[in-house]
Amino acid sequence: MAEVILENITKSFGKTEVVHNVSAHFHDGEFIVIVGPSGCGKSTVLRMIAGLEEVSGGNIKIGDKLVNNLEPKDRRIAMVFQNYALYPHMNVYNNMAYGLRLQKHSKVEIERRVQEAAQLLQLGEYLQRRPRQLSGGQRQRVAMGRALVRKPEVFLFDEPLSNLDAKLRHQMRVELKKMHKNLGTTMIYVTHDQVEAMTLADKIVVVNKGRIEQIGSPDEIYNAPASMFVAGFIGCPPMNFLPAQHSNGGLSLENGFIIPAKDLLIPSDTRQLIVGIRPEKIEFSHLQRESGWLEVDIDFIEKLGSGKLLYTTIGPQQLILSMANGDDRHITRGWIRFPAEALYFFSHQDGSLLKVKSS
Amino acid sequence: MLKRVHFKPSPLPYFLVAPQLLITIVFFLWPASQAIYQSMLVEDAFGLSTEFVWFNNFIELFSDGFYLDTLYRTLFFSAAVTFISLSSALIFAALADRVIGAATTYRTLLIWPYAVAPAVAGALWMFMFDPTIGIVAYFLDLVGYDWNHRVNGSHAMLLVILASSWKQISYNFLFFFAGMQAIPKSLIEAAAIDGAGPARRFWTIIFPLISPVTFFLLVMNIVYAFFDTFGIIHAVTKGGPAKATEILIYKVYNDGFIGLDLGGSAAQSVILMIIVIGLTIVQFRYIERRVEY
Ligand SMILES: Nc1ncnc2c1ncn2[C@@H]1O[C@H](COP(=O)(O)OP(=O)(O)O)[C@@H](O)[C@H]1O
Ligand SMILES: [Mg+2]
Numbered sequence: 001m002a003e004v005i006l007e008n009i010t011k012s013f014g015k016t017e018v019v020h021n022v023s024a025h026f027h028d029g030e031f032i033v034i035v036g037p038s039g040c041g042k043s044t045v046l047r048m049i050a051g052l053e054e055v056s057g058g059n060i061k062i063g064d065k066l067v068n069n070l071e072p073k074d075r076r077i078a079m080v081f082q083n084y085a086l087y088p089h090m091n092v093y094n095n096m097a098y099g100l101r102l103q104k105h106s107k108v109e110i111e112r113r114v115q116e117a118a119q120l121l122q123l124g125e126y127l128q129r130r131p132r133q134l135s136g137g138q139r140q141r142v143a144m145g146r147a148l149v150r151k152p153e154v155f156l157f158d159e160p161l162s163n164l165d166a167k168l169r170h171q172m173r174v175e176l177k178k179m180h181k182n183l184g185t186t187m188i189y190v191t192h193d194q195v196e197a198m199t200l201a202d203k204i205v206v207v208n209k210g211r212i213e214q215i216g217s218p219d220e221i222y223n224a225p226a227s228m229f230v231a232g233f234i235g236c237p238p239m240n241f242l243p244a245q246h247s248n249g250g251l252s253l254e255n256g257f258i259i260p261a262k263d264l265l266i267p268s269d270t271r272q273l274i275v276g277i278r279p280e281k282i283e284f285s286h287l288q289r290e291s292g293w294l295e296v297d298i299d300f301i302e303k304l305g306s307g308k309l310l311y312t313t314i315g316p317q318q319l320i321l322s323m324a325n326g327d328d329r330h331i332t333r334g335w336i337r338f339p340a341e342a343l344y345f346f347s348h349q350d351g352s353l354l355k356v357k358s359s
Numbered sequence: 360m361l362k363r364v365h366f367k368p369s370p371l372p373y374f375l376v377a378p379q380l381l382i383t384i385v386f387f388l389w390p391a392s393q394a395i396y397q398s399m400l401v402e403d404a405f406g407l408s409t410e411f412v413w414f415n416n417f418i419e420l421f422s423d424g425f426y427l428d429t430l431y432r433t434l435f436f437s438a439a440v441t442f443i444s445l446s447s448a449l450i451f452a453a454l455a456d457r458v459i460g461a462a463t464t465y466r467t468l469l470i471w472p473y474a475v476a477p478a479v480a481g482a483l484w485m486f487m488f489d490p491t492i493g494i495v496a497y498f499l500d501l502v503g504y505d506w507n508h509r510v511n512g513s514h515a516m517l518l519v520i521l522a523s524s525w526k527q528i529s530y531n532f533l534f535f536f537a538g539m540q541a542i543p544k545s546l547i548e549a550a551a552i553d554g555a556g557p558a559r560r561f562w563t564i565i566f567p568l569i570s571p572v573t574f575f576l577l578v579m580n581i582v583y584a585f586f587d588t589f590g591i592i593h594a595v596t597k598g599g600p601a602k603a604t605e606i607l608i609y610k611v612y613n614d615g616f617i618g619l620d621l622g623g624s625a626a627q628s629v630i631l632m633i634i635v636i637g638l639t640i641v642q643f644r645y646i647e648r649r650v651e652y
Pocket of ligand 2: 042
């Protein structure tokens with residue numbers, strides 16, 4: 001077990017820098033999820049921790065040992081690849097035993113560890129099979145098994161579930177979480193899927209264009225996003241963003257509607273800003289309401305089973321409302337309200353979160 | 360089982376395969392049958408009369424010490440060429456697989472020998488090793504080694520083996536290299552994390568995974584050494600000195616066109632034909648039930 005510390009990590013391929021000055025402190029036993037859109041540099045960061053890529057600058061420490069110049073095999077890590085990277089010419093047993101043999105463990109010890117992992121992952125009856133004779137989910141578990149038997153101090157996962165179908169993905173997510181609970185080993189998990197990030201992580205690292213946007217617990221990330229990027233990336237459906245301007249009565253939206261200022265704490269030092277609100281925080285009513293309520297046309301409704309999404313527009317901006325089931329009338333119009341306590345304000349220029357002046 | 364789709368009978372398919380069939384008949388079946396027929400004839404010294412002797416020519420061949428010598432020589436030559444060209448190509452491909460920067464240059468250079476005609480390649484090696492003007496012979500002389508492939512049979516054999524192997528390395532390299540490139544990088548990385556160094560990764564991961572390629576090349580190289588090395592041998596040693604580099608294919612030519620023993624030469628070519636058919640069958644059999652991962 002070990003903590004992992006990144007100090008000002010940069011990575012360049014040729015002249016292009018793809019990871020910029022990344023620093024983070026991952027504590028022993030934490031489940032870390034690095035999340036971000038495709039191509040943002042998540043895998044590169046993970047591969048640098050694994051030792052598969054050299055760092056262009058900065059330091060990586062695993063368990064207070066500087067590992068910059070250590071070979072992958074000496075970093076006491078194990079990695080699960082997106083395509084599983086199972087050895088196609090070896091059966092399941094040998095796939096798991098390969099690394100143990102290289103570590104010169106005794107035959108008895110190897111047998112014991114492989115059987116243990118096989119039992120944990122329900123692979124017992126497949127030990128003699130070749131990877132191509134297994135289903136996607138089974139291959140995935142073999143890849144896990146191969147990481148498990150090494151008893152590493154840090155597990156590294158690079159989008160391990162993205163090749164599975166939705167149901168299996170959910171199932172494996174739960175198993176993975178259980179596994180982490182039992183082992184208590186530090187795990188660093190890379191994904192582009194914010195649902196995986198929210199459900200698995202003790203600590204989420206949101207990455208955008210090679211930079212860390214925010215580090216925090218799932219709740220912090222969801223409730224107190226540090227930027228428009230984080231707010232838009234985490235949460236499904238994503239947060240609504242509406243450009244707005246200061247006006248006498250409050251905040252005026254592009255269609256002229258004014259969110260009343262009396263109960264708002266508006267950052268006062270900027271005229272232009274962007275208002276954010278999560279789809280489930282918008283209040284909706286069928287009945288005509290008075291001031292503070294905006295009348296909207298509902299363009300269409302998406303039924304999710306457990307609830308529904310209403311799509312409408314404010315000026316040129318699309319707005320999504322998330323609602324519980326219940327009233328199944330065919331809704332074509334209604335009145336909405338933006339509760340003051342649910343609003344976020346972002347800078348018009350760089351999308352950073354604007355602090356609300358406490359008054 | 361595949362279900363057959365039934366079309367109305369039409370002459371079109373026959374028409375479409377006709378050119379291919381025609382080529383096979385004119386350039387293979389016809390000459391092959393001629394050779395087989397020829398191999399059962401004996402012609403007298405003046406070419407005045409021929410006699411049909413069934414398999415006598417074959418029986419004679421296998422009781423002929425010279426022919427058996429040539430057969431063993433060919434086996435040795437082929438084994439040496441195959442081994443040298445395969446193993447060097449494998450080493451080059453493994454190195455090229457690891458190079459990232461100058462990979463294209465390196466690859467291009469390695470592919471060049473393949474574009475050189477056998478006779479030109481032969482001439483090149485002959486000049487390099489020429490006992491009087493050759494650069495290599497000169498350096499060998501400097502270190503006190505007396506090189507002369509014109510009189511020394513072993514020297515001559517070594518030279519044609521080297522020249523023939525060199526010519527084939529490019530071909531092998533291309534296949535090995537393509538095979539290695541097809542292995543997902545993450546496999547190698549997984550092995551690296553598992554603790555395998557470069558050499559062990561090569562022998563336990565890469566080499567087993569390219570084994571289908573290796574087997575294919577093995578057969579192709581044997582075929583090459585048996586048949587396609589004629590040009591090089593002809594240019595470098597003409598089978599000499601004293602038949603030291605005369606392999607089966609060269610003997611066919613020597614006995615038939617120089618020695619004018621048409622029946623015996625035809626019998627030899629029939630034997631070669633059987634060998635190549637055998638090799639082809641092995642090849643196809645293997646490809647049909649290729650090692651599947
Ligand atoms: N070996 C490489 N050579 C050049 N560029 C690379 C290499 N690996 C990754 N990149 C670039 O680095 C960026 C980040 O890649 P990656 O870490 O794989 O993204 P992610 O895993 O977040 O999708 C991408 O723009 C990608 O094109
Ligand atoms: Mg990636």
